[in-house]
Amino acid sequence: MDKNRPIIVRYGEIGVKSPVVRKRFEKKLISNIKKLIDCKITINQGRIFLFSEDQAKAMESLKKIFGVVSFSPTVSTDTNHDLIKKTVQDYVKDLIEKGEFDPEKPFAVKCRRVGTHDFSSREMAGFCGAAVIEVTNAPVDLSNPEFRLFIEVREDKTYIFHEKIKGPGGLPIGTQGRMIALVSGGIDSPVATYLMMKRGCDITIVNFNNHPFTSGSSEKVIKIYQKLKEYASGSELKLYQVNYGDFLKKCTEDAPPRMTCVLCKSGMYQIAEKIAKSEKALAIIDGSSVGQVASQTLPNILATRYSTSMPVLSPLIGLDKTEISEMAEKIGTFEISILPDVGCGAAPKHPETNAVLEKVLEVQDKIEMDKELEKVLLTLNDIAVE
Amino acid sequence: MDKNRPIIVRYGEIGVKSPVVRKRFEKKLISNIKKLIDCKITINQGRIFLFSEDQAKAMESLKKIFGVVSFSPTVSTDTNHDLIKKTVQDYVKDLIEKGEFDPEKPFAVKCRRVGTHDFSSREMAGFCGAAVIEVTNAPVDLSNPEFRLFIEVREDKTYIFHEKIKGPGGLPIGTQGRMIALVSGGIDSPVATYLMMKRGCDITIVNFNNHPFTSGSSEKVIKIYQKLKEYASGSELKLYQVNYGDFLKKCTEDAPPRMTCVLCKSGMYQIAEKIAKSEKALAIIDGSSVGQVASQTLPNILATRYSTSMPVLSPLIGLDKTEISEMAEKIGTFEISILPDVGCGAAPKHPETNAVLEKVLEVQDKIEMDKELEKVLLTLNDIAVE
Numbered sequence: 001m002d003k004n005r006p007i008i009v010r011y012g013e014i015g016v017k018s019p020v021v022r023k024r025f026e027k028k029l030i031s032n033i034k035k036l037i038d039c040k041i042t043i044n045q046g047r048i049f050l051f052s053e054d055q056a057k058a059m060e061s062l063k064k065i066f067g068v069v070s071f072s073p074t075v076s077t078d079t080n081h082d083l084i085k086k087t088v089q090d091y092v093k094d095l096i097e098k099g100e101f102d103p104e105k106p107f108a109v110k111c112r113r114v115g116t117h118d119f120s121s122r123e124m125a126g127f128c129g130a131a132v133i134e135v136t137n138a139p140v141d142l143s144n145p146e147f148r149l150f151i152e153v154r155e156d157k158t159y160i161f162h163e164k165i166k167g168p169g170g171l172p173i174g175t176q177g178r179m180i181a182l183v184s185g186g187i188d189s190p191v192a193t194y195l196m197m198k199r200g201c202d203i204t205i206v207n208f209n210n211h212p213f214t215s216g217s218s219e220k221v222i223k224i225y226q227k228l229k230e231y232a233s234g235s236e237l238k239l240y241q242v243n244y245g246d247f248l249k250k251c252t253e254d255a256p257p258r259m260t261c262v263l264c265k266s267g268m269y270q271i272a273e274k275i276a277k278s279e280k281a282l283a284i285i286d287g288s289s290v291g292q293v294a295s296q297t298l299p300n301i302l303a304t305r306y307s308t309s310m311p312v313l314s315p316l317i318g319l320d321k322t323e324i325s326e327m328a329e330k331i332g333t334f335e336i337s338i339l340p341d342v343g344c345g346a347a348p349k350h351p352e353t354n355a356v357l358e359k360v361l362e363v364q365d366k367i368e369m370d371k372e373l374e375k376v377l378l379t380l381n382d383i384a385v386e
Numbered sequence: 387m388d389k390n391r392p393i394i395v396r397y398g399e400i401g402v403k404s405p406v407v408r409k410r411f412e413k414k415l416i417s418n419i420k421k422l423i424d425c426k427i428t429i430n431q432g433r434i435f436l437f438s439e440d441q442a443k444a445m446e447s448l449k450k451i452f453g454v455v456s457f458s459p460t461v462s463t464d465t466n467h468d469l470i471k472k473t474v475q476d477y478v479k480d481l482i483e484k485g486e487f488d489p490e491k492p493f494a495v496k497c498r499r500v501g502t503h504d505f506s507s508r509e510m511a512g513f514c515g516a517a518v519i520e521v522t523n524a525p526v527d528l529s530n531p532e533f534r535l536f537i538e539v540r541e542d543k544t545y546i547f548h549e550k551i552k553g554p555g556g557l558p559i560g561t562q563g564r565m566i567a568l569v570s571g572g573i574d575s576p577v578a579t580y581l582m583m584k585r586g587c588d589i590t591i592v593n594f595n596n597h598p599f600t601s602g603s604s605e606k607v608i609k610i611y612q613k614l615k616e617y618a619s620g621s622e623l624k625l626y627q628v629n630y631g632d633f634l635k636k637c638t639e640d641a642p643p644r645m646t647c648v649l650c651k652s653g654m655y656q657i658a659e660k661i662a663k664s665e666k667a668l669a670i671i672d673g674s675s676v677g678q679v680a681s682q683t684l685p686n687i688l689a690t691r692y693s694t695s696m697p698v699l700s701p702l703i704g705l706d707k708t709e710i711s712e713m714a715e716k717i718g719t720f721e722i723s724i725l726p727d728v729g730c731g732a733a734p735k736h737p738e739t740n741a742v743l744e745k746v747l748e749v750q751d752k753i754e755m756d757k758e759l760e761k762v763l764l765t766l767n768d769i770a771v772e
Contacts, residue, residue, distance in 0.1 A: 012676070013707060169706045171677050177684040195704025199676040201684070282684040290585040290699075291562050292399070297564040298587070298668040301697050311691040311698070313676075318581025319703030320555045321399060 009048035012069040029172040032234030057367045068167030074159040077376040084133045095295035106141030115155035171200030173235040177203040181285040185220035188287030190333040195315040208244040213346040243379040249345040257348040269308040303355035318360045395434035398455040415453045415558040420618030426727035454553030460545040492527030499542035523601045557586035561619040564588040567671040568657045571606035574673030576719040582702040594630040599732040629765040634732040655694040663715040674700040689741035
C-alpha cells in the first residue's frame with residue numbers, strides 16, 4: 001500500500017444534506033466501501049481518500065458502490081513547490097511512456113485549492129504548466145485541450161491526477177430503509193430494483209414462480225440476484241420465492257379469463273405487503289411502465305394498486321422500453337433477462353385493459369383470494385445464494 | 387409542397403401492439419402531428435410519410451411529438467434503376483455543394499426493401515454505391531464510413547436520405563388517460579410531468595400557491611405550463627391553481643411545527659384526488675425522489691400517500707438530482723425553474739423525517755384538515771393561458 005497514491009473518491013448529494021444526516025451518510029458510505037474493498041480510508045472536507053494495495057481492483061469495485069459520483073487515482077506529495085514540480089514531471093513522463101499523454105497535442109492544467117496558501121490556484125496551475133512544458137515541450141490550450149492535468153491542493157498535501165472516472169451516483173445503500181421488490185426474469189424489474197438500490201434502499205426481492213404456467217426454473221432470477229448483489233455491498237440483499245402456480249390455476253379456472261393478469265398482479269401486491277410486515281419493509285417496487293403491455297394500462301394500475309395500502313414505487317413508469325433496455329445493459333442484467341424462457345401460459349389472449357375496481361373486488365371475493373394467497377404464503381422460500 | 391420530398395417518420399413501441407391498439411395509436415399519432423404541422427400524411431406498413439411546405443419547421447415540430455422515434459427528410463422517386471441512379475446522383479451532388487458530404491472521405495450505402503422486386507437489397511446498395519462513385523470518386527468503407535446514404539425501397543417507390551433525426555420517443559399523447567400532476571416552480575415536478583406526457587397521458591396540472599409563505603407569483607408555473615404545452619399537441623393540457631397559504635398557516639399554528647411538510651404533501655394529494663374526480667383523472671403524478679430532501683424519506687412517502695386511494699406515480703423516484711436536472715435542461719424547463727424565487731417560509735427548520743401514520747392522522751383530525759381542504763378547493767382557479 002503506497003501512502004502517496006490515494007484514490008480520491010467524490011460523493012454528491014450527501015454533500016448538501018444537514019450536518020447530522022451527512023455524517024450518517026458518509027459513515028455508511030465508508031463502511032460500504034470497506035466491506036467490498038480491502039483498503040484504508042481517510043476523509044477530509046467532502047472527499048474520501050482511499051489507499052489500497054490493488055488499485056485496479058479497487059477502482060473496478062468503486063464503480064459498484066452507490067453514493068460514489070466519481071473517483072481519481074492520484075499521486076500525492078507535500079505542498080511544496082519543489083516537490084510538486086518533481087511529482088508533476090514524473091507523473092507526466094510516466095504517462096508519456098504508457099502512451100496516455102501525447103506531447104504533440106495541447107494540454108491544460110487545472111488547479112483546485114482548499115486551505116490557506118501563499119499562492120493562488122491560478123499561480124499553481126501556471127507553475128505546474130511550466131513544469132510540464134519543461135519536460136515535454138507540449139503546447140498549451142486552456143479552452144480545448146486534448147489532455148487535462150488536475151492539481152488539487154488540500155492544506156499541506158497536494159494531489160495530482162488526470163482521470164475522473166464516473167461512479168454509479170445515488171445514495172449509499174442502507175440509508176433509506178427496506179423495500180420489497182417484485183422481480184421476474186424479465187428486463188424491467190431488475191432495472192427498477194437497481195434504481196431503488198441506487199437511491200439508498202435495502203431490498204428484499206420476491207419472485208413468483210408460475211410453474212406449471214412457466215418452466216418453473218429459478219435459474220434466471222438467481223442470476224439476476226447475483227448480478228444485483230454486486231451493487232449491494234453493506235446491505236443484505238434478500239431473495240424469496242413463492243409458488244404461484246396453484247393460485248394462477250384457480251384464477252384461470254374460476255375467474256373470467258380476461259381477468260387473470262389483473263388478479264395475478266393484485267395477488268403479487270398482497271403477498272408483497274404480507275412479506276413486507278415481517279421484513280419491516282416500507283414500500284413495494286415494481287417494474288411497471290404505463291402502456292408498455294396491454295395489462296399496464298392506467299385503469300389496471302389503479303385497480304391492482306388498490307390491493308395494497310403500502311406505497312408502490314414504479315421507477316420505470318415514465319420510461320420507454322428502449323431506455324429501460326439500455327439501463328439493463330449497463331447494469332449487466334440485460335443479457336440474463338434475454339436468456340430464452342417460456343412465456344407465461346396463464347396469460348389470456350385478450351387481457352383486460354380497462355379493469356373496473358368494483359368488478360375486480362367482486363371476482364376476488366368469488367375466488368376467495370385471501371384464502372388462496374394464504375396458501376401461497378406457506379410456500380415462501382428463502383432461496384438466497386452466494 | 388413537393389410530393390417527391392416526404393419526411394419519413396418512424397414510431398416505435400406502437401409497432402409491437404395488437405392490430406386494434408396499433409390502429410388506434412397510429413390514428414392518434416397522425417392526428418397529433420396534423421394539429422401541430424400543416425402537412426399531408428400517408429401511412430404505409432409502420433411508416434408515416436409527411437409532406438409539408440416548410441420542411442425545416444416540420445422537422446422542428448416533430449421533435450416535440452411523443453411517439454415519434456426518429457425521422458428523415460427524403461427525396462423519392464419511382465422504383466426504376468435509371469430514375470434511382472439519377473436521383474441518387476443529384477442528391478449526392480447537392481450535399482457536396484452544401485458541404486454535407488466530403489468526397490475525400492469514405493462512404494457507404496445501406497438499402498432496405500419492402501415488397502417484391504427482381505433485385506436484392508444488397509444489389510441495390512451496390513448499384514447506388516457505383517452511381518455515387520461515378521459522380522464523386524469517393525472511397526467506399528462499409529464498416530466505418532464517414533457518410534451513410536440510405537435507400538429505402540417500398541414497392542414501387544424508392545426513398546433516398548442520409549439523416550436519421552431522433553424524436554422524443556414514447557407513446558402518442560392522449561392514448562393513456564388523464565392524470566393530475568402536482569407541479570411547483572422547482573426543477574423536478576415539470577420533468578415528472580413531461581415523462582408521463584411522453585408515456586401518452588393527458589395532464590391536468592395543479593399548482594399550489596403558498597402565498598404569503600412564498601412570493602405568490604404564478605409567473606414561473608405559467609412559463610412551465612407554456613413550455614410543456616409545446617409537447618402537448620392533440621391533448622388539452624390544463625392548469626389549475628389553488629390558494630394554499632391559509633391552510634399552511636393553520637398547519638404552522640395548530641400542528642407541531644415539524645409536521646408542516648408532511649401535512650402539506652398530504653393535503654396536496656387530497657386536493658388532487660378531489661380534482662381528479664371532476665377531471666376523470668386516473669392517477670396523481672409528483673416529482674418525489676427518495677432521499678433527495680429531508681421530507682422525502684420513505685416513512686414520509688408512506689404516511690403522505692396514505693391520504694389518497696388513487697395511485698401516485700413518481701417517475702423520478704429512482705433518479706439522482708443530476709439526472710433530473712439534465713432532463714430538465716433537455717426539455718427546456720430547467721432555465722425557468724432556476725429563476726430566482728422565494729423559498730417556502732412555512733417549512734420548519736427541522737422537518738419530520740420519520741412520520742408515523744397514526745400520529746399524522748391524529749394531527750390531521752386535530753386541525754380539522756378535511757374542513758380546511760374544502761376551503762382550499764373553493765379557491766380553485768383555472769389559470770390556463772395561451
